[in-house]
Amino acid sequence: MDKSVTIKILIPSGALGLGYDRDALMRGIEHKPDLIAIDGGSTDSGPHYLGTGTSKYSRSSIKSEWRQLMQARAIANVPLVIGTAGTCGADDAVDWLLDITKEIVKETDQDVTVAILKSGQPADRVISAFDDGRITPLQPLIDIDHAVLQNCTNIVALAGAEQIQAALNTGAEIIIAGRATDTATIAALPLLRGCHAGGAWHGAKIGECGALATTNPSSGTIMITFDADGFTVEPMGQNARATPYTVSAHMLYENSNPLKLYEPGGHLDVTGASYTALDERRVRVTGSKWFPSDIYTVKLEGARCGGYQCVSLALIREARYVQNIQNWTYAVEEKCRKKAEEQVGEDFTLELRIIGLNATLGAQDLNSQIGSEVGVLGIITAPSELVAKEVAKMLNPYLLHMPLTDDEEMPTFAFPFSPNEMNRGEIYEFCLNHVMELDDPMQAFSLTIEQVRA
Amino acid sequence: MTKLAEITQKIRSKNAGPFWITIDIFCSDDAEFKRALIAADSEHVAHALGISMADLKRYDMPDLRVVKFSFPRPIIQGTRFDRDMHGASFANLLAELDVTAKAKRASASVFFVKQRTPFQKSCVTCDLANH
Secondary structure: OOOOOOOOEEEEOOOOOOOHHHHHHHHHHHOOOEEEEEEEEOOOOOOOOHHHHOOOOOOHHHHHHHHHHHHHHHHOOOEEEEEEEOOOOHHHHHHHHHHHHHHHHHHHOOEEEEEEEEEEEEEHHHHHHHHOEEEEOOOOOOOHHHHHHHHEEEEEOEHHHHHHHHOOOOOOOEEEEEEEEEOHHHHHHHHHHHOHHHHHHHHHHOOOOOHHOOHHHOOOOOOEEEOEEEEEEEEEOOOOOOOOOHHHHHHHHOOOOOOEEEEEEEEEEEEEEEEEOOOOOOEEEEOOEEOOOOEEEEEEEEEEEEEEEEEEEEEOOOOHHHHHHHHHHHHHHHHHHHHHHHHHHOEEEEEEEEEEEOOHHHHHOOOOOOOOOEEEEEEEEEEEEEHHHHHHHHHHHHHHHHHOOOOOOOOOOOOOOOOOEEEEEEEEEEEEEEEEEEOOHHHOOOEEEEEEEE | OHHHHHHEEEEEEEEEEEEEEEEEEEEEEEHHHHHHHHOOOOOHHHHHOOHHHHHHHHEOOOOEEEEEEEEEEEOOOOOEEEEOOOOOOOHHHHOOOOHHHHHHHHOOOOOOOOOOOOOOOOOOOOOOOOO
């Protein structure tokens, strides 16, 4: 190993679309990074994005931030890598960001070479791996079969460092990668140049959320410098500081296991890591260990249709109804369900959540208190949009007018909208929590190069 | 009645992938951490979260003065009955945990907290690939 090797990776923010401090980014460019890496998404906001292959953030905010990063890249003259493009990293989302890139190239009159790494998995490939015993479930166990795999609207495999390295080796200026682990885009180059493997993965994990591992998360930009023994964290925001506490505590963040991180090809163990303050703003980390695995696996994510949904909201302010809201809600639910079962069959679910009582935590909330008003949110999910709407329309008169007792005047409650039913369309559900074994890291990924000219 | 939030610095929760929730209990000093170790009794915590003890992974981390719990989501993220996409509100179940009895026991017992050691794990079997 070359003891003098150092690789600087500049991470503008935790995700493209989140925004960052432009001065911090430009300061990062002045520090001469070897690569700029940014995350384009995750499963964080739920299954809709993978289900539909679309982005969570607005196209114009993505375009504006991506343009700035492309300009910063041109100044630094180093590769710019985005992983999990378009929130979910499905092939359509990669194409979406590629289209945006082409528009920017035309508008800024600057040619670029783009490597496109796709992570989308045809169902047939996964089904054949499943039949060959090359798909292994993770905890918690989720049952799958051919039908589950066939019904996924998108399946992606998470690329690791190897696939990003293959893209880097093409010499492309910009790499647009589909679904990848949060750390792969950052760890790839340090690993390729022979930096400390434990340090490369650990530093990538610390850097993947940008300045979240510092005292000033909203400043966004962070530089991680990798070398033969470990890595150094330096925030680029003027008021941001990295301390041994902010850096070590970042392993807790949205990690179910704060000590180990599983990646394609092995796992990171930070049990023996030591964190030292170099000065008031920089932290040095050594002692993290990487354990290569015997078998090369990539994690799979898949989403399928979970039905069609329609929701309706009533606002209740009358004190007597607020005081008796639980009973009233049970009665509305029971009446509506009975009527709907008679008219459309039993293949739907109807749920009423009481906003202002326990809509957040449900029955698990033992400390709920009622205020002066409540919202009653009706949620109907059915196998078709038509049935969901039909049941929501049956719910409408109950939500609007149902009395607490038979011998009282018909009440009317507040509806905020007309129509009061809000069609949520198709909903999705994650249905894979598995890894797939590969003989070669590129086996399940495709890499193409495009010269994008103004 | 004393709540866990009253004897600790901060309690936060977050989804960790579509199938897991993780809760971090931060303490401001070693004395607070000592109390939290006892007050956040695993059985008590599992009960408050409505999950089985077998599903609860616990990490006691003296260097960070953090007690961390991870568990499979009772309802998978984004499915029709899910109420909280990012798992942000689970922290409240622990923040409002009544720790009166537990906290008294903690202050009466002699408890040794190691200084400057690597993260201590108490019951770690939770291996999540490639999160």
